[in-house]
Amino acid sequence: AQSVTQPDIHITVSEGASLELRCNYSYGATPYLFWYVQSPGQGLQLLLKYFSGDTLVQGIKGFEAEFKRSQSSFNLRKPSVHWSDAAEYFCAVNRDDKIIFGKGTRLHILP
Amino acid sequence: EPEVTQTPSHQVTQMGQEVILRCVPISNHLYFYWYRQILGQKVEFLVSFYNNEISEKSEIFDDQFSVERPDGSNFTLKIRSTKLEDSAMYFCASNLRGGTNEKLFFGSGTQLSVL
Numbered sequence: 147a148q149s150v151t152q153p154d155i156h157i158t159v160s161e162g163a164s165l166e167l168r169c170n171y172s173y174g175a176t177p178y179l180f181w182y183v184q185s186p187g188q189g190l191q192l193l194l195k196y197f198s199g200d201t202l203v204q205g206i207k208g209f210e211a212e213f214k215r216s217q218s219s220f221n222l223r224k225p226s227v228h229w230s231d232a233a234e235y236f237c238a239v240n241r242d243d244k245i246i247f248g249k250g251t252r253l254h255i256l257p
Numbered sequence: 258e259p260e261v262t263q264t265p266s267h268q269v270t271q272m273g274q275e276v277i278l279r280c281v282p283i284s285n286h287l288y289f290y291w292y293r294q295i296l297g298q299k300v301e302f303l304v305s306f307y308n309n310e311i312s313e314k315s316e317i318f319d320d321q322f323s324v325e326r327p328d329g330s331n332f333t334l335k336i337r338s339t340k341l342e343d344s345a346m347y348f349c350a351s352n353l354r355g356g357t358n359e360k361l362f363f364g365s366g367t368q369l370s371v372l
Contacts, residue, residue, distance in 0.1 A: 188365050189363035
């Protein structure tokens with residue numbers, strides 16, 4: 147069964163605009179949730195993670211994500227994107243002590 | 258920040274050939290992983306390795322795959338007889354204490370192309 151769904155394969159936003167990348171998960175217990183970013187030629191870098199507590203988590207590079215149990219979602223947001231944010235973004239969930247990734251959303255930035 | 262290093266960045270091989278993908282995890286890390294990403298698909302777990310043995314493997318990790326930590330610094334993934342469907346980006350990762358509550362450090366990947 148698919149554990150993590152990222153419904154948008156590609157997203158294009160203008161530089162300076164706000165961003166929201168969607169992620170839904172299917173998992174019985176309260177999951178550990180992650181967002182990773184992969185810039186061209188780079189490895190996967192952890193942006194932020196949610197384990198428990200405050201449902202709004204802050205990450206690196208100005209990103210934040212909100213865990214909404216009622217919607218089984220963990221959407222990634224940034225108030226103002228920069229050209230350097232162009233990359234592929236992966237939502238992930240732990241399951242059986244392994245990280246299960248979504249298919250990714252490729253973010254394009256218009257100048 | 259410390260880095261996981263993978264070599265080569267791109268490997269091209271003929272179907273049926275053996276390939277070895279190399280990784281140098283972060284020096285004090287104890288848990289090592291291989292993931293792969295077929296083009297257009299999600300990143301998939303292959304195998305985890307701790308204390309010189311496989312701790313877990315996915316159904317993808319069949320008898321054609323093996324891992325080894327030959328010298329205390331390198332962590333290798335061997336594919337004995339490559340198939341076209343093995344073409345993918347292979348990521349090595351490591352962390353200090355294992356488990357998904359510990360940050361995983363990923364390498365930049367090796368793009369394997371099987372012709």
